[in-house]
Amino acid sequence: MIEPLPTPRLSRHRGVVLVGGQSPALVGRLADELAGPASRRLSTERERQPEPRPDLDPDLGPSPDPHTAVDTVHRLALDLAHDGAAVDIVASVEPGTPLRPTGLMLGALLDADLGLPDGRSLLQHVVSVVSAVDLAELVLGGVDDRFRAAEHVVELVEYATVVALADTDAVPAADRRTLERLLARLAPEAAVLPVDEVTRTSLATRGGAAHLGSAAGWMQALSEHTPDLAHDGTITTYVYRDERPFHPERLAAVVERTFAPGAVGTVLRSRGFTQFATRCDRVGSWSSVGQMLSLDPTSSPSWHPDSPHGQQIAFFGLDLDVATIRRELDSCLLSDAELLRDPAEWRDFVDPFPVWAAG
Template sequence: MSTTRLVLVCGQHRESTRMLSTRLMTGLPATAVVHHDLSRVADGVVRRRVRMGRADTTTTVELAHGCVSCTLREDLLPLVRALAADPRIERIVLHLDPVVEPEPVCWALENVLVGTAPVGDVTSVEAVITVVDPATWLEDATGDVPITELGAVDDDRTVAQVVVGQVEFADALVLTSAAEPWLAAQVDAVLDRLAPGAPKAWLGDVEPTALLAAIPANARRGEIDGAHGPLLRGEPPLEHDCGVALTVFRERRPFHPERLHDAIDVLLDGVVRTRGRVWVASQPDVALWLESAGGGLRVGHAGAWLAAVPETAWDRVPAERTVSAALEWDARFGDRLQELVILSHRADPEEIVEALTAALLTDEELAAESEWPGYADPFGSWHAEPCGESPAVDLGVPTVRKEES
């Protein structure tokens, strides 16, 4: 059975993303555009606009029990299913509000049931396209401005976390305006490493068919990476360029939890993005997921290390993970491993590695394994994120995380 193609459009500038959505609608046959405007969510108002050809309908959507995420889930997903059933429609453009990241939307499409099946049964993500203003994007991506300044309510993310997430998940990038030459070169170097392989086009010159055709065959197209998947997706360039660098930190010994906590600031200044798995000595069986964007940081539970579970349970994890673990299995620690990828633009990669290395256990501490459970652990208190805590982003992605500032 053929599926209806979905194109997600996101970015920080409402007018630019609207222009791109319109260009896609007019340039591609049988295309509808759906947009949930969250600019007045603080007043309890969400406006849903649906366009196709000359038809243009705007509806005020009731805020489902005060939760924007629930409203989007309960309105957007059934609407997409209904549009997918319309024989006149071959493609749906989901024009996302600036405070919405595409990854949780794609997760909801594949995992949240509408009736008896998810919307992903009748749709497929053709592309995620992110609109970027090179003149302002890098400042946004490396700052610590709360997303509430863009109108989000009860949301603890930063603007940096949103804009970096929007680019990192993109299959194609559309640029809105030119920046001065040095900044433009820096932004280009960051984008090439954050979204490797994503074709770029200027908003004024976008030709929809050509842009979609330029997306490489190995693009993610809505696919969500597992916490134990490869960290260098898409083979980004590893050489330094305009001060921009990708640093891979890999070590076999655990972090001391307090020293790691003290060292984390090195990841929040002059760094665009950090992603990866960490292992603290006080939690020997648990992999932690660490992710930073600008001055915002998330640390969350990434499940058990394979070494901490019976081999009989290994058949419930992806084969790629078990194969990778087997290739690098350590006689003492199994698959436990520090593995972080750091994308910096001003910070010194050597200083980052030096600070992280100093947070590892010393030889003496490594030998005293019986003492590890007694270490004070700033990462030991977890809470489940309620649906209303990050209303513009949490469309159902299950997560347990701790926030650091």
């Protein structure tokens, strides 16, 4: 008689918690707090980094490679499982590490190798430590020359199950209330807490990180099941959609004129997908934080059936003049006459935006 192999006791795995953020000291301290007596406390930093100095440009220097954190945590999880030990890891990642690709890669590897029988992901939580002072300055303060830093801070918020806010007392009460409402829109699935209030009990609900790939507020706003206009009393959310490509010269003029401070309210965050007539083979990424806008290529070809088509952009802001935003962006779309021209001729339109690297 052949004896069946024993079922692996995967249900006893607590899983993996990633802790990232801006400050090495706060990230490390919080990871220590979240690690229980049975947890393996892991740091993926190659070496202890000094605290950022306020007189240095935070946009200087390359971001840490997310593969470093992924490989370190994945290897430890496999070793623990191979030895018959429970996979219970709290890992702090080097500040500056982009959490979204780190979490997506790590979650996919863990699920492929050690996924739980009930379908839950072993990547249980992503905890982001964010300075409320930096967030207020970058999003509310009119900064226009720190896009990389702003994008990183907003990504920390949008790709998290728990947002741990530091320095909240240093932010004026009115700005703090605005940030609270904005964070509820940018990260609707996340718990937002002062960093000193984040404990192991904050992680009682397990498995939320499995859905982070589509949990960001802008991604939910772009869903066809979500209304294109919403207002919570503070933050207006508006989704602009159209299947036609933009004429880049007209778009550049509208961006300069319409999205200047106060022209259509205050756009705090916008994110989505765009398509230029001059670059109609590529899907572009539209991303703004406060006064800073970036238009970059994605890896998606526009002709692929699963790629977004035309314009799909979610705006989050204060007192937004939605009618003007719609009218101004409509004026950037190709006219009927332009659409009837040979698309090869579209490449001759004036395009003042930076050239995209070849995909």
